[in-house]
Amino acid sequence: QGEEAPEFRVDRITLGSKDCQENAIVVGDKTYVIGRTDDDSKSSFGIKILDKLTQTWIVPTVLGAQPPSKSHSAILINEEKILVVEKGVSLNDSIWFLEIDTPFVKQQRKIKGSEVVSWSKGVLGVAQKPVVISGPSGVGKGTLIAKLMKEYPSKFGFSVSHTTRSPRVKEIDGVHYHFAGRSKMEQDISEGEFLEFAHVHGNLYGTSIEAVESVTDEGKRCILDIDVQGARSVRASSLEAIFIFVCPPSFEELEKRLRARGTETEEQIQKRLRNARAELDQSNSPGLFDHLLVNDNLEACYENLKKLLSLDDDHKDSDGCFIEDGKATACYSIMSKTESEVFLQSETGEVVKAAANLLAVDLSSLTGGAPGRTRGLKIHSINSIDNCLKGIR
Numbered sequence: 001q002g003e004e005a006p007e008f009r010v011d012r013i014t015l016g017s018k019d020c021q022e023n024a025i026v027v028g029d030k031t032y033v034i035g036r037t038d039d040d041s042k043s044s045f046g047i048k049i050l051d052k053l054t055q056t057w058i059v060p061t062v063l064g065a066q067p068p069s070k071s072h073s074a075i076l077i078n079e080e081k082i083l084v085v086e087k088g089v090s091l092n093d094s095i096w097f098l099e100i101d102t103p104f105v106k107q108q109r110k111i112k113g114s115e116v117v118s119w120s121k122g123v124l125g126v127a128q129k130p131v132v133i134s135g136p137s138g139v140g141k142g143t144l145i146a147k148l149m150k151e152y153p154s155k156f157g158f159s160v161s162h163t164t165r166s167p168r169v170k171e172i173d174g175v176h177y178h179f180a181g182r183s184k185m186e187q188d189i190s191e192g193e194f195l196e197f198a199h200v201h202g203n204l205y206g207t208s209i210e211a212v213e214s215v216t217d218e219g220k221r222c223i224l225d226i227d228v229q230g231a232r233s234v235r236a237s238s239l240e241a242i243f244i245f246v247c248p249p250s251f252e253e254l255e256k257r258l259r260a261r262g263t264e265t266e267e268q269i270q271k272r273l274r275n276a277r278a279e280l281d282q283s284n285s286p287g288l289f290d291h292l293l294v295n296d297n298l299e300a301c302y303e304n305l306k307k308l309l310s311l312d313d314d315h316k317d318s319d320g321c322f323i324e325d326g327k328a329t330a331c332y333s334i335m336s337k338t339e340s341e342v343f344l345q346s347e348t349g350e351v352v353k354a355a356a357n358l359l360a361v362d363l364s365s366l367t368g369g370a371p372g373r374t375r376g377l378k379i380h381s382i383n384s385i386d387n388c389l390k391g392i393r
């Protein structure tokens with residue numbers, strides 16, 4: 001259980017009587033109150049839970065980046081999450097989910113031993129599947145990825161991992177890696193900020209959720225250069241990706257490349273070669289990698305990589321977004337909901353006369369969620385109030 005709230009100031013949470021009512025969401029024996037608090041002139045969301053059985057207020061740990069703290073309305077989607085619609089921001093930024101009992105929240109509650117909720121931003125459309133590239137050190141992963149990014153700078157984006165290893169001479173912090181201290185990185189991992197992490201060649205490496213989401217937010221396809229353990233973790237996660245393993249033409253050639261690169265000491269080279277044998281063995285694990293690429297001739301291998309990537313067109317960049325101008329300032333509040341849709345009503349026009357003032361948010365094919373974004377949202381305008389009412393009936 002979380003700590004007891006010292007005081008509960010209704011006046012700080014009220015945003016107008018209507019909002020106040022909407023923001024007290026009853027879920028079983030608990031009432032979630034989503035309001036805002038003004039501390040030091042900075043406005044932020046305040047979330048409190050009233051446990052009806054014990055009649056106590058609980059202040060949960062709130063994970064995830066929170067919505068811009070404007071005015072909002074809220075509605076319970078199912079026993080796992082609450083939809084929060086922000087007003088006065090662009091429509092693209094207005095849909096948020098407060099997760100109260102999703103698998104991620106349950107896991108975090110267990111780890112922390114106290115009440116937890118988590119924000120996840122709703123994003124229109126689905127993204128192209130990220131590409132996971134694994135293979136032994138020195139096989140040419142970085143070289144292949146660099147070629148891809150150079151040829152298609154607007155199509156692909158690199159997931160910048162965190163690592164505790166020291167930077168090499170030409171490596172730039174925030175570009176090749178986020179070079180991190182071990183204790184800070186371990187802390188962030190324990191807070192659920194990482195999609196995966198692994199100990200590789202004596203150092204800690206990991207992919208933060210933000211590393212992948214920020215690339216996807218730019219409308220680019222995300223490329224992850226991670227080891228086999230990391231690939232296994234991503235396979236087991238909710239992130240749907242394509243998994244490619246890059247093999248050397250021979251072990252001798254791998255050793256030659258590692259030495260020729262000249263970035264490691266002899267001791268580090270020996271460690272990487274030992275690990276390479278294990279990684280090559282694991283590349284055959286059933287169901288782990290979708291494709292094996294042999295990097296013998298670099299140009300030929302690069303062409304094969306391009307073929308693999310263009311073949312996968314089962315996910316288009318974005319679909320199902322029928323809103324012409326998602327950047328326009330939105331001022332919608334939640335009107336009602338069906339099983340799979342939530343209807344939003346503009347606060348700036350008359351609903352019946354101006355039909356475009358009604359929007360339907362289709363929640364039927366959501367993917368992802370906290371600790372990342374919630375994708376797969378579809379929003380369309382409703383032609384008439386009748387359509388909307390039909391949907392509700």
Ligand SMILES: Nc1nc2c(ncn2[C@@H]2O[C@H](COP(=O)(O)OP(=O)(O)O)[C@@H](O)[C@H]2O)c(=O)[nH]1
Nearest residue numbers: 137138161197198200205206207225226227230
């Ligand atoms: N699991 C995991 N592995 C990573 C990550 N970033 C890099 N690696 C892997 O760590 C290993 C060592 O990477 P690095 O130190 O850059 O050396 P290099 O592979 O010899 O260039 C490689 O197998 C990378 O694929 C990450 O975020 N997670």
Ligand SMILES: Nc1ncnc2c1ncn2[C@@H]1O[C@H](COP(=O)(O)OP(=O)(O)O)[C@@H](O)[C@H]1O
Nearest residue numbers: 137138139140141142143257261295296297298
């Ligand atoms: N097909 C290839 N033939 C010869 N050398 C290669 C080939 N691909 C990469 N290299 C070289 O091998 C070294 C290791 O490549 P790198 O991309 O750093 O590997 P990784 O990222 O897998 O550790 C680099 O010096 C690179 O220039």
